[in-house]
Amino acid sequence: MFTSFFKAFTNLFRKPQTIDYPLTPIPKDKDYRGLIEYREESCIYCLKCEKACPPGAILFVKSDNPSQNEKNKKGLVYNYNPYLCIYCSECVRACPKPDEALWQSNKKPEIAIKSDNVNSKWFELEKLK
């Protein structure tokens, strides 16, 4: 009984196990799985990432004003849906130039709200494929 009283008393001075979230940021490791990032200049347009992606979150769609990359002979534009992505990094492993053209960061996607029309914009792109 004495020990339980002692424990209850000491508990008053212990720090909580939880984080005071909005005021204290959540600790983040550099290897946490986050958004896939892309650099257009280094891309060789092999489309391996598009084929490897399990949920189909990467789409290369034909565009009227494509980039001036000389490897881009078909006039394609890279599209990425962070809300469909499962962050498995299969695309990065499939990429012939990982870390230069395609890599995984530890950033989170921005929260999308209804007026952003994330889904309908993506469905339009899928129709172009």
Next chain:
Amino acid sequence: MKKTINIPLGSQHISLLEPVRFKFECENEKIVGVDSDVGFVHRGIEKACTTKFKYDGIGYVVARVCGLCAITHSLSYTVAIEELLNIEVTSKAKYLRILLLELDRIHSHMLCLSHTCENAGFEAMFMRIMGDRELIMEIQELLTGNRIQFDYINIGGVNRDINLEVATKIVNNLDRVKEKVMGYVDEFTNNWSLSLKFKRIGALSLDDAYKFNAIGPLARASGLNIDVRNEIKYLPYHEIGFKMQTHIDGDINARNIVRLNEILNSIEMCDNILAGIPEGEIQTKYKGKPNGESVVRFEAPRGELMYYVKANGTAMLERVRIKTPTFASIPAFSHIFMGENYADAPAILASFDPCLSCTAK
């Protein structure tokens, strides 16, 4: 005149983590008949695997069957495909696979134990175990990049290598968890709300466990020596100190004790893996499309998980059949409820650690 009344438990109930409905036929307080319905969270994953996704992406789809045993699902599917493609995985990748499998078992058992405490009305213990479970979640996140949906295993190996910093953190955290679990063993053996109150409640005899095809901790608590880890040759469990944990009582307390002993054994296995992890590649390259049939069994935290895969030489599979542990244990569950008090039903149900997302898939 009818002497019994029907009382439902679920599909939404304060003691349930996932939707399941039991219809109890009660005579005064005693349960004399049980009817169950488990299909509330059906998502058609087996069908999606054969119509929507190619064979190399299905490992990530089946991981979404269940949050708690995600790694066992993706591992079972991957091993089935590796058998069809004749891929020999490196021994380092095998050890890393066991490491995550055992970490997953630890956090799943801790969740079950905390839930048992909550159903016993011991909220403080529930909070304590859930708080300590974060130590395991933290190392899972360091190792794989995610807390729950690991996506760690791919065909031919694993996705990420382990480095010294992560290994040290895992060893430190496992030491802390071990200390805390020893404290739980004391609580679950001597505390009245967690041990004596649960003695002889929801008991399953050895003969009944055998007759009703009980698996996992439910069967081991009744003294049935059944564990897939002891039977498979694919993963080197015999090298890392696997010990079968059994009990003879078969009641709720026995199941809790079996789970606690399994956590301690898993911690020991993880330590052994990290002490002697071999050098080498984590990925084997492969070519071709799967053709033929294969059946793979693994020990999920709740019991035996079986995958049957049939492929026809194309990228789309012909059949993926998933037999989950909770589904196989339902006859045993229904038998245990017979003759018990209705008031004990939530505590008995929590002790089974049912996973309805797995069952309904």
